[in-house]
Amino acid sequence: MTNVLVVGSVALDTLETPHGRADNALGGSATHFALAASRFAPVRLVGVVGRDFPSEHLEMLKAQKIDLSGLQIADGKTFRWHGRFVGDMSRAETVSVELNVLATFQPKVPAAFVSTPYVLLGNASPDVQIAVLDQLQSPKFVMLDTMNLWIGTQRATLLKLLPRVDAVCINFEEALQLAETTSGATAVRRILDFGAKILIMKRGEHGATLATREGQFTSPSFPTDRVVDPTGAGDSFAGGMLGYLAQAGAEKNALRRAVIYGSVMGSFAVEEFGTKRIQSVTREEIDTRARSILDMLSV
Amino acid sequence: MTNVLVVGSVALDTLETPHGRADNALGGSATHFALAASRFAPVRLVGVVGRDFPSEHLEMLKAQKIDLSGLQIADGKTFRWHGRFVGDMSRAETVSVELNVLATFQPKVPAAFVSTPYVLLGNASPDVQIAVLDQLQSPKFVMLDTMNLWIGTQRATLLKLLPRVDAVCINFEEALQLAETTSGATAVRRILDFGAKILIMKRGEHGATLATREGQFTSPSFPTDRVVDPTGAGDSFAGGMLGYLAQAGAEKNALRRAVIYGSVMGSFAVEEFGTKRIQSVTREEIDTRARSILDMLSV
Numbered sequence: 001m002t003n004v005l006v007v008g009s010v011a012l013d014t015l016e017t018p019h020g021r022a023d024n025a026l027g028g029s030a031t032h033f034a035l036a037a038s039r040f041a042p043v044r045l046v047g048v049v050g051r052d053f054p055s056e057h058l059e060m061l062k063a064q065k066i067d068l069s070g071l072q073i074a075d076g077k078t079f080r081w082h083g084r085f086v087g088d089m090s091r092a093e094t095v096s097v098e099l100n101v102l103a104t105f106q107p108k109v110p111a112a113f114v115s116t117p118y119v120l121l122g123n124a125s126p127d128v129q130i131a132v133l134d135q136l137q138s139p140k141f142v143m144l145d146t147m148n149l150w151i152g153t154q155r156a157t158l159l160k161l162l163p164r165v166d167a168v169c170i171n172f173e174e175a176l177q178l179a180e181t182t183s184g185a186t187a188v189r190r191i192l193d194f195g196a197k198i199l200i201m202k203r204g205e206h207g208a209t210l211a212t213r214e215g216q217f218t219s220p221s222f223p224t225d226r227v228v229d230p231t232g233a234g235d236s237f238a239g240g241m242l243g244y245l246a247q248a249g250a251e252k253n254a255l256r257r258a259v260i261y262g263s264v265m266g267s268f269a270v271e272e273f274g275t276k277r278i279q280s281v282t283r284e285e286i287d288t289r290a291r292s293i294l295d296m297l298s299v
Numbered sequence: 300m301t302n303v304l305v306v307g308s309v310a311l312d313t314l315e316t317p318h319g320r321a322d323n324a325l326g327g328s329a330t331h332f333a334l335a336a337s338r339f340a341p342v343r344l345v346g347v348v349g350r351d352f353p354s355e356h357l358e359m360l361k362a363q364k365i366d367l368s369g370l371q372i373a374d375g376k377t378f379r380w381h382g383r384f385v386g387d388m389s390r391a392e393t394v395s396v397e398l399n400v401l402a403t404f405q406p407k408v409p410a411a412f413v414s415t416p417y418v419l420l421g422n423a424s425p426d427v428q429i430a431v432l433d434q435l436q437s438p439k440f441v442m443l444d445t446m447n448l449w450i451g452t453q454r455a456t457l458l459k460l461l462p463r464v465d466a467v468c469i470n471f472e473e474a475l476q477l478a479e480t481t482s483g484a485t486a487v488r489r490i491l492d493f494g495a496k497i498l499i500m501k502r503g504e505h506g507a508t509l510a511t512r513e514g515q516f517t518s519p520s521f522p523t524d525r526v527v528d529p530t531g532a533g534d535s536f537a538g539g540m541l542g543y544l545a546q547a548g549a550e551k552n553a554l555r556r557a558v559i560y561g562s563v564m565g566s567f568a569v570e571e572f573g574t575k576r577i578q579s580v581t582r583e584e585i586d587t588r589a590r591s592i593l594d595m596l597s598v
Contacts, residue, residue, distance in 0.1 A: 087481060183524060223487060297598060298555075299559070
């Protein structure tokens with residue numbers, strides 16, 4: 001079995017949406033990614049939590065084929081995020097954030113993990129992401145996530161990092177910000193000009209575009225009507241993509257199909273608070289939605 | 300040759316965008332639609348202009364296989380719209396509007412046009428659209444356009460009209476407004492529940508979705524990076540769709556391919572002010588972009 005490695009945050013989230021509220025929900029980019037990717041391939045997680053992190057979460061993650069030997073348990077409290085989604089839930093409002101043990105975290109990739117073929121550099125400062133990248137040994141496919149904060153404050157470092165990874169996976173608004181434009185088509189062209197080999201641009205409920213110098217592919221989103229909590233949708237998308245790639249390997253159109261599986265995992269992620277839906281989704285349910293999307297693409 | 304009929308507005312537009320300004324540009328929903336559809340099939344236009352309407356526009360339209368025998372030339376001035384697009388140009392701001400001869404226009408479909416198989420009921424009050432529909436004799440495919448104004452003020456009449464046509468073609472925001480929701484997936488479900496047989500939901504640069512009770516299809520937009528003036532993009536989309544349908548008839552997946560041709564015509568429409576780009580685009584250029592979109596859908 002081909003492994004997938006994720007380096008990113010593990011969190012306890014307080015979430016408010018028009019559909020209700022969840023306190024101390026399991027969250028964090030690495031968690032959402034790992035649970036989604038684990039539906040396809042064994043996952044290795046590098047991150048940090050505090051002494052307050054509930055052991056039941058650790059047990060649940062281990063039960064889902066996620067190797068936690070790279071998860072540090074540090075003195076202090078777990079990273080906490082309190083977010084609120086209002087109206088059409090297209091944007092999260094941060095009510096409060098406590099970095100806690102994440103503030104001083106310098107990810108160390110265990111020796112047993114450094115040769116993992118598929119890697120997600122989860123959202124973190126580009127300096128931290130470079131430090132992780134430098135620890136890896138000839139990975140097959142490295143995907144980068146980032147966010148508006150780093151695009152705004154660490155642009156130069158981020159632009160140095162882009163050509164060193166295989167793919168960058170960001171949302172539409174982040175792509176516009178990175179490319180300093182108001183046009184998605186212009187953003188795609190500029191980000192490829194910055195040296196990105198593959199850009200995955202997530203358009204929320206409008207789908208996702210995979211762009212390379214050779215061409216583009218666009219997958220629609222699976223049209224779920226049951227959007228309860230958008231937290232983790234993007235991480236679950238990335239997890240579905242890399243998990244599928246690890247499994248499908250060199251199959252024809254594997255990358256395009258990976259975007260479809262990413263969209264599918266994103267559509268499940270939003271249907272319950274926190275990680276609940278992704279924890280319980282079956283491979284059969286996943287494949288059913290993937291077939292629906294394939295039908296939506298068929299001409 | 301199978302004909303296409305459009306009933307709608309013909310206008311003289313003043314247009315302001317971040318790329319410049321055009322005064323007295325040829326415009327109007329029927330004009331944009333007719334020019335786009337005429338790339339595929341002969342078009343019949345029903346509308347009204349005033350005595351001030353430049354004869355060179357009439358000559359140009361006739362030269363493009365557009366039958367103007369249903370275009371009234373009335374005493375008074377032509378309908379005028381002054382619009383401004385700012386920022387990402389996703390929304391038009393109306394600077395001024397003069398209905399002029401359009402204010403009292405009651406469309407009369409000439410006897411020679413009443414049996415036209417493919418028909419666009421261009422944007423107008425639902426009462427006017429119903430009056431036009433009642434004049435048609437067993438059309439094969441009638442598509443309805445509308446706008447936020449009528450959804451807001453004539454909702455009940457519009458809901459009565461929906462089940463009487465074959466397709467409704469509106470943009471994403473209009474679909475949300477019509478369905479009273481913030482979710483595109485919910486909007487699609489509700490509008491089909493209202494009795495629409497086919498919904499075409501245009502997502503701007505994110506593509507377009509064709510939805511029926513049997514399934515959905517989503518076409519990406521052609522990623523043009525040269526957006527000079529969005530005026531008429533939606534009408535050109537509708538023109539590409541119906542023109543292609545008239546030409547392709549009963550071919551397998553004709554409706555899905557029609558959405559692709561609609562997207563292509565929308566992508567050309569925005570590349571110059573007014574109707575300029577659509578007037579000059581060749582069938583070869585159109586087919587090249589359609590092939591690009593087909594490649595973007597291929598898995």
